[in-house]
Amino acid sequence: MPELDQRVSGVCGETVEQQAYITRFLLDYTAVPLAGAAFLRGVLPTPDAVRVVTGAADAVAPRELTVFEIPLSDEDDEPVTAPLVLGWTRTLVSGAHPRTDAFVMGMPLAAVDTAVLEAAGPTRDDQVLRVLRTLAWPFVETPPSPALCGFLFTGQASMRLYLATERADGLIAADVRLTGGLTALLAALPSLIGEEERWVTDMSDPHCVHVVDLTTW
Template sequence: MSGSYGETVEHQAYITRFLLEYTAVPLVGGSFLRGVLPTRDAVRIVTGADDAVTPSSLVAYEIPLVDDEDEPVTAPVVLGWTRTLTAVGPAYPHASVMGMTLVRVDTSMVEPAPPTRTDRVLRVLRTLAWPFTETPPSPPLCGFLLTEQDSMRLYIAVGEADGPVAVDVRLTGALTALLAALPALVHEKERWKPTDGADPHCVRAIDLTIW
């Protein structure tokens, strides 16, 4: 992956990794993380109830990857903004994407919520259990969306595709084998299918739900 696209993928993958625990830990109240969608120069943080998968029950907050001073935003700040926005709710005009409410966030108008005790606990545990390495996972996971109770869509950056490839997987069955094979499977171009504009967050899609 070249230049600015490679930097964008790296940033999206970093935010995705940081936020993963909030699929199980509430962001605020009864709202959980239901997805991180990669899009040009931004991430769309999808929130909803802990079992929400229908688009009408989800809200996506589009947060730029850089701040007002053109500096990269950090994952803890993205988390803080998301908490503030989720607590208030989308109270101003919005668009939609994939059937979800879409709120394009002006971060200069939002004060990030401070870290919680759980955030600090997770920071300690991440540091000890997942120490930083100079070699990030390859290919990078730059987003995901929980699509049904037993399935999810993974957004994986594949250099040959010049954009994310959406990979649909089931959460049951031969999951260990699938995860081991996934890095190779996403490079098999014969599996790639056009998205027909149904999902603007990817350039190709692969269905591995029956793999």
């Protein structure tokens, strides 16, 4: 069972916007179940697909998680929408997972053929979240900077954020703690990820070009 080791330089341009849009849309499902006992545990960005990480509510060990690789374009080469990604993911976690012998970052990676997969319809929770999102986070033409293009829970009190910045040719991954001075960290984050002396390479993670360790900041 091979570990997928092909590295990507990240995403850019319109793909960054699509990855950030899908990530924002799916965030609530870290707390609201996708289906049954399956929750969203991460969104990993690649140039032509979004990798949706699923598992139990507190799962962080790679073998407890499953990654579904969903193309960013449909059969007509049109960008897929976030609700469609959610529907496909919900179908996948509700049924038999596609057979796979590939892994990424130690997690089973299943490529999804959306042409033969029916997306599950929206639930009541989806409709509630749609109303609340629209009122709380109205659409703005200027996206946040740096753009959050993905994330992954790496421990019970830590996570990795995938951020797009003009300072790098690809995405920067920032490892952060979920405890301590989060307000100060989030305020400083745009500057910290741009400090090249903090950049290191994580050869086990093909979803970024550099990693910044902010867990002790």
